[in-house]
Amino acid sequence: MNLKPDVVVIGAGAAGLMCALTAGYAGRRVLVLDHANKAGKKILMSGGGRCNFTNLATQPANFFSANPHFCISALKRYRPEHFLELVERHAIEHVEKAPGQLFCVDSSRPILDMLLTECDWAGVGIHLKTEVTRVERCGEGMRLESSLGRIDSGAVVIATGGLSIPTLGATGFGYDIARQFGLAVTETRAALVPFTLTSQFKERVAALAGVACEVEVSCRGGRYREPMLFTHRGLSGPAMLQISSYWRPGDELVIDLLPGIDAFEALTEARRHTPKRRLSSWLGERLPKRLAQALVEWHGGDGTLAEQSNAELQAWRERLNAWRLKPAATEGWRTAEVTLGGVDTEAISSKTFEVAGLAQLRFIGEVLDVTGELGGYNFQWAWASGVACGLAL
Numbered sequence: 001m002n003l004k005p006d007v008v009v010i011g012a013g014a015a016g017l018m019c020a021l022t023a024g025y026a027g028r029r030v031l032v033l034d035h036a037n038k039a040g041k042k043i044l045m046s047g048g049g050r051c052n053f054t055n056l057a058t059q060p061a062n063f064f065s066a067n068p069h070f071c072i073s074a075l076k077r078y079r080p081e082h083f084l085e086l087v088e089r090h091a092i093e094h095v096e097k098a099p100g101q102l103f104c105v106d107s108s109r110p111i112l113d114m115l116l117t118e119c120d121w122a123g124v125g126i127h128l129k130t131e132v133t134r135v136e137r138c139g140e141g142m143r144l145e146s147s148l149g150r151i152d153s154g155a156v157v158i159a160t161g162g163l164s165i166p167t168l169g170a171t172g173f174g175y176d177i178a179r180q181f182g183l184a185v186t187e188t189r190a191a192l193v194p195f196t197l198t199s200q201f202k203e204r205v206a207a208l209a210g211v212a213c214e215v216e217v218s219c220r221g222g223r224y225r226e227p228m229l230f231t232h233r234g235l236s237g238p239a240m241l242q243i244s245s246y247w248r249p250g251d252e253l254v255i256d257l258l259p260g261i262d263a264f265e266a267l268t269e270a271r272r273h274t275p276k277r278r279l280s281s282w283l284g285e286r287l288p289k290r291l292a293q294a295l296v297e298w299h300g301g302d303g304t305l306a307e308q309s310n311a312e313l314q315a316w317r318e319r320l321n322a323w324r325l326k327p328a329a330t331e332g333w334r335t336a337e338v339t340l341g342g343v344d345t346e347a348i349s350s351k352t353f354e355v356a357g358l359a360q361l362r363f364i365g366e367v368l369d370v371t372g373e374l375g376g377y378n379f380q381w382a383w384a385s386g387v388a389c390g391l392a393l
C-alpha cells in the first residue's frame, strides 16, 4: 500500500474521481479515500438512475454563488464537450432528454465505471471505508490520520461534497476542515428539493398525487417554466426543485398553471363564443382532468361560462395565473439533490483551487459555494473543478 502519495483526495465522488484521474495521468501518485463502502453513490442515484451527466449549454449564469465569477475559469477550460468526448470514447450510450441535458440511456453505472476505469489506468489507489480523523499541515506537505494509519502527502484535496442525503454518505467534513484552516463557510441550505405543505393544503394536494402539468413558478426573482408534480407530501417536479434554490422559509410561491395564457382574456373570449360550455370542461381542456376537477371543487362556482361574471373570471385569473402558495418547508437534506452555499471561494484560487497561502490544501466540487441549477450543471461543475485542480497538482 502506497502511503506516501503526492496527493490525497478525500471523497470518491464525481469531483474527487475526476481530479484523481487527471492528476494520475499527469504523473502524480494519487490516493483517494472515502468513508463510504462504495465510490460515487450520488452518481449512481443521479438523474433518476440515468445520470444527467452534463448540460451542453452550461454557462456561469447557471450557478449560484456569493462570488459568481469564481466558476468561470474552470467551466471555460473543461467544457461539456470534453466530458462528452470521454463518454463517447467509453462507448456509453446517451440521449439528450431535454435541450442540452445529456443522460445515460439505461443506467448511471457506466459513468461511474468509466471514472473508476480511468482512475485504474492512471494508477490511482482508491480506499473505501476509510475514516479521516485529522488533517494538518506538516512542513511543506500535509499529514492525515486515518483508519489506514498516518499518511503524509504533498497535497490534500477536499472533495467531500455537500450535506444532501446523509444516507448516501454526505457529511459536513469539508466545512469542518475549511474552518480548521481559517476559511469561511457561507450559509448552507438544502436545494433542488421538493416542498411540503401545511395541513390546510396537504390533504387537497395529496388527492392529486401523480398529476403533473407545466407551470411557470416564481419566487424572489427566480422564474422557471417547467413541469410540476403533485405528490403525497406536497409539490415536486423540475419547476419546484428549481425554485427551491430561491425559496426561503415563509416565502410564497407564485404558480402560473396556464403559462402563456391570460386566463381572464381566454375565459372572456370563450364566454362570448361558447356561453353554454361549463367552466370545468374549459379547464379540463387546458389542465390535467383531475386538477381541473379539483380546482372547481376547491373554489366552487362551476356552471356555464355565461353564468360567470367578470369579477368571477378575474378571480379565476388569480387562481390560474397567480396561484399563491406558502409551502410549510422543503423536504430538507433527506431528499435534496444539492447544497447551496459552502466553503467561501474568496480565499480559493479559481484556477488551481488551492487555498490562498496554503497551496497544499484544495477544495473542489460541491463542497465549495458553487451550486448549479437542475439539468446536469452540478456534475459539469464537479468535472470542471476536478480537472482544473488535478492539472495544477
Ligand code: FDA
Pocket: 010, 011, 012, 013, 014, 015, 016, 033, 034, 035, 036, 039, 040, 041, 042, 043, 045, 046, 047, 048, 051, 052, 053, 054, 130, 131, 132, 159, 160, 161, 162, 164, 165, 168, 169, 170, 171, 172, 173, 336, 337, 338, 364, 365, 366, 367, 375, 376, 377, 378, 379, 380, 382
Ligand atoms: P459527491 O457527493 O459526489 O462526493 C462526495 C464523496 O465524499 C462521497 O463519496 C462521500 O462518501 C465522501 N465523503 C463525504 N464525507 C466524507 C468523510 N468525512 N470522509 C471521507 N469521505 C467522505 N447533478 C447533476 O448534474 N445531474 C444529475 O442528474 C443529478 N442528480 C442527482 C440526484 C440525486 C438524488 C442527488 C443527491 C444529486 C444529484 N445531482 C445531480 C447532484 C450531484 O450528484 C452532485 O452535485 C455531485 O455528485 C457533487 O460531486 P462531489 O464530488 O462534489 O460530491
